[in-house]
Amino acid sequence: MKRRNFVKNTVLGTMATVIGTEIVFGTSMPKGYIPLALQDPDPFKMFNKDKEMVVLNDKPWNIEAQAHLLDDKVTPNKYMFIRNNGLIPENIDANNWTLTIDGESAKQQKTFTLSELKSKFKHYTYQLTLECGGNGRSEFDPPAKGNQWTVGAVSCATWTGIRLRDVLAEVGIKSDAVYIGYHAADVHLSRNPDKEPISRGAPMAKAMQEETLLAFKMNGKDIPMLHGYPLRLVAGGWPASVSGKWVNRISVRNKVHDGAKMTGTAYRVPCTPVAPGEKVKDEDMCIIESMPVKSLITFPKTGAMIKRDRKLNIRGHAWAGELEVSKMEYSINFGSTWATCSLEKPVNRLAWQHFSASIEFPKKGYYEVWARATDQQGVAQPMLLPGWNPKGYLNNACHRIAIKVS
Numbered sequence: 320m321k322r323r324n325f326v327k328n329t330v331l332g333t334m335a336t337v338i339g340t341e342i343v344f345g346t347s348m349p350k351g352y353i354p355l356a357l358q359d360p361d362p363f364k365m366f367n368k369d370k371e372m373v374v375l376n377d378k379p380w381n382i383e384a385q386a387h388l389l390d391d392k393v394t395p396n397k398y399m400f401i402r403n404n405g406l407i408p409e410n411i412d413a414n415n416w417t418l419t420i421d422g423e424s425a426k427q428q429k430t431f432t433l434s435e436l437k438s439k440f441k442h443y444t445y446q447l448t449l450e451c452g453g454n455g456r457s458e459f460d461p462p463a464k465g466n467q468w469t470v471g472a473v474s475c476a477t478w479t480g481i482r483l484r485d486v487l488a489e490v491g492i493k494s495d496a497v498y499i500g501y502h503a504a505d506v507h508l509s510r511n512p513d514k515e516p517i518s519r520g521a522p523m524a525k526a527m528q529e530e531t532l533l534a535f536k537m538n539g540k541d542i543p544m545l546h547g548y549p550l551r552l553v554a555g556g557w558p559a560s561v562s563g564k565w566v567n568r569i570s571v572r573n574k575v576h577d578g579a580k581m582t583g584t585a586y587r588v589p590c591t592p593v594a595p596g597e598k599v600k601d602e603d604m605c606i607i608e609s610m611p612v613k614s615l616i617t618f619p620k621t622g623a624m625i626k627r628d629r630k631l632n633i634r635g636h637a638w639a640g641e642l643e644v645s646k647m648e649y650s651i652n653f654g655s656t657w658a659t660c661s662l663e664k665p666v667n668r669l670a671w672q673h674f675s676a677s678i679e680f681p682k683k684g685y686y687e688v689w690a691r692a693t694d695q696q697g698v699a700q701p702m703l704l705p706g707w708n709p710k711g712y713l714n715n716a717c718h719r720i721a722i723k724v725s
């Protein structure tokens with residue numbers, strides 16, 4: 320038979336995944352033809368995101384929430400930020416998905432099918448805070464390169480999966496193990512198959528925590544494609560870059576994992592504070608571990624107007640990496656004095672906590688409401704910018720909203 324110039328099956332698979340259903344006569348499409356559904360794609364529709372989400376980059380896709388969109392106690396998919404370092408994996412086939420455990424410090428190399436993982440190991444569900452290490456980067460001066468996240472690169476969804484430590488125990492870990500590193504199915508921007516967009520990891524202590532999951536569900540359903548379907552590492556409280564999406568291999572290392580974005584200056588901050596703009600040697604940069612204390616006012620939206628005789632009810636969330644938030648305050652006078660908010664306990668460790676307050680304003684005019692969380696070790700958020708660092712990580716400054724009282 321004469322070979323005709325039709326679309327390859329692999330390409331068809333990818334298109335079908337993005338469109339969400341099979342292209343029935345797909346094999347009859349001329350090569351290079353882009354189905355109408357994929358021409359000029361609307362990212363919000365394509366990824367089931369709310370129209371108020373903000374696209375920071377489309378190659379790769381990076382999309383953030385606005386503060387008021389994060390009002391839900393459990394973040395729904397439509398308001399969950401997307402941070403991709405590479406291209407979305409092609410031809411995801413959950414039925415043939417496998418996870419391999421290997422590395423110098425694994426007692427053996429072992430491959431599990433996804434269904435084996437689901438049937439062999441006990442399931443756990445936790446609500447886990449995932450914040451991008453670069454959240455807040457847009458405020459640094461001198462500016463740092465990278466996605467200019469404002470406040471919306473944080474989420475706290477419910478994740479269901481198995482404990483990484485149960486899988487590691489089944490495989491067997493040598494006594495010299497110090498780190499795990501993940502490998503995933505996404506594609507480097509250069510499309511070079513020998514390059515990984517990102518391959519990060521965590522020390523054994525974090526890998527072995529009860530809440531560190533190999534998750535296959537988010538908010539009770541299959542994980543959305545963009546968030547790591549069908550299998551994702553979830554390590555709450557640490558920079559979300561540790562939570563590898565589309566994970567197909569985890570290496571147990573006898574040294575700090577040296578995968579893509581683990582070395583050099585990536586996800587590192589100066590080990591000791593530096594002046595803004597100062598050059599920092601690679602060896603003086605330390606890997607970010609637990610994220611710092613932070614909070615977000617999710618109601619009302621900044622710019623709200625109220626009448627003088629009304630009280631303003633505010634609410635939001637607070638989190639502190641591995642720690643709990645022990646105090647939440649607000650100020651209406653640019654930080655001169657602070658009043659206490661009521662603060663709930665987290666539903667489980669590594670989940671954000673909810674706060675609220677009812678505010679009375681002394682007279683009409685312009686105000687800002689600033690919110691400040693303090694962690695259980697007494698460390699509070701800085702009112703404005705924290706220590707400058709070359710890559711613009713860890714901006715945990717107080718969140719501020721504008722209010723007009725008339």
Ligand SMILES: Nc1nc2c(c(=O)[nH]1)N[C@H]1C(S)=C(S)[C@@H](COP(=O)(O)O)O[C@H]1N2
Nearest residue numbers: 400401402403404451503559560562563564
């Ligand atoms: N395989 C893979 N995992 C990844 C990434 C990625 O680009 N590829 N990005 C990481 C980073 S930097 C962040 S902040 C989170 C973002 O998770 P989300 O897109 O589900 O919100 O995923 C992490 N896991």
Ligand SMILES: [Mo]
Nearest residue numbers: 402451452560
């Ligand atoms: Mo990130």
